[in-house]
Amino acid sequence: MGLQGYLLVSAILFGIGMFGFLARRNAILMLISIELMLNAVNLSLVAFNAYHYNGPNNAGAIFALLVMAVAAAEATVGLALVIAIIRTRQTPEVDEYSDLKE
Amino acid sequence: MIGGGLLVVTLRNIIHSAIAMMVCFGSLAGMYALLGAPIVAAAQVLIYLGAISVLILFAIMLTQAGDANLPSPFHRQAVLGALAALVVVGLIGWAVVQTDWGNASVVIALGIASLAKALFTDYALPFEILSLLLLAAIIGAIYLARRPEDDEKANG
Numbered sequence: 001m002g003l004q005g006y007l008l009v010s011a012i013l014f015g016i017g018m019f020g021f022l023a024r025r026n027a028i029l030m031l032i033s034i035e036l037m038l039n040a041v042n043l044s045l046v047a048f049n050a051y052h053y054n055g056p057n058n059a060g061a062i063f064a065l066l067v068m069a070v071a072a073a074e075a076t077v078g079l080a081l082v083i084a085i086i087r088t089r090q091t092p093e094v095d096e097y098s099d100l101k102e
Numbered sequence: 103m104i105g106g107g108l109l110v111v112t113l114r115n116i117i118h119s120a121i122a123m124m125v126c127f128g129s130l131a132g133m134y135a136l137l138g139a140p141i142v143a144a145a146q147v148l149i150y151l152g153a154i155s156v157l158i159l160f161a162i163m164l165t166q167a168g169d170a171n172l173p174s175p176f177h178r179q180a181v182l183g184a185l186a187a188l189v190v191v192g193l194i195g196w197a198v199v200q201t202d203w204g205n206a207s208v209v210i211a212l213g214i215a216s217l218a219k220a221l222f223t224d225y226a227l228p229f230e231i232l233s234l235l236l237l238a239a240i241i242g243a244i245y246l247a248r249r250p251e252d253d254e255k256a257n258g
Contacts, residue, residue, distance in 0.1 A: 006137070007198040013126075015191035018166045022183025026116055028162055034124050035154060039130055042142075048113050050137040051203070058217050062225050068149045069232050073239035075154050080246035086165045087249075 014040035020023035026092050027082045031075065038071045124155045141214050159206055 013036060020033030042064045049060025086092050132224040134143035221229060 003203050005197055006133070006196055009133075011191050011194035011198065014194070015187040018190060019184050019187035020217065020223050022186060023180035028165070029116055029119060032119065032158060035150075036126070036225060039127065040152070043130060043133060046134055046137050046139050046142055050119070050139065058213075058220055061139050061217060062221055063150060064139075065145055065221070066225075066228055066232060068145055069236065073150055073236050076239050076243045077246070079157055080243035083161055083165060084246050092165055 003047055003051040007044055010040045010044040010047070013037075025094055027085070027094050028079070028092060030094065031082065033076045034078075035071060035075060038067060042067050100101065117159070120155065120162055123158070124151060127151055127155065131231050141217060 017036030017040060018035045020036065021030050024030060024033065045060045045064045045067070049058060049064075082092070085097065089096060125148065131143045131146040131151070134140075134146055
């Protein structure tokens, strides 16, 4: 499997994450979908680093590590927000969060 | 891996989705190892399988009071969402297939020593900023997830 294969897998994984974010109604599952998309981008970064190595310092792998740390921070704050909102609204369904509309 | 990803977004029970997500992340770690980046694979296992999956499972079990099964887990815009995702995948896939990647056939293994040197010299500033971001995230998460009554108890 060459670079193309990895990039195609990455694109498909990104699409799955995008579909999950757009289509699911559970707030926690939307966060999981965001994690899937971040992982897809990470995969393409590492693949490019492995196949097109032009610099002295492995920029792709370092970017992947930094993205992982940022994703961890994002997941922490996002889940705290979701737990707080579920505690006040008693439901994880994003359709029910429509106070601003009314 | 793609099967695991598909299961994540289609399973009805959200705990099953989270376990499918762990399968997906684990196979991604395997792909990193295949790409000659064992340090990224190790970080994937530690951060995603170890930390984020446990965090998400905890969040699900904290919030899922009783049986919360729905008639349909999908939003009414699911068809439009699937269409948009298919368009994006099609565009990226077309671009990937059309591009001439040259003689990109050799996987270059990553030297851990050179990676560490780069991380602490050329990328030292992003590294330090990242530590600040993580600290801010920890404080923010504690503040957000705290119950109001804990606060009153703490104040006497």
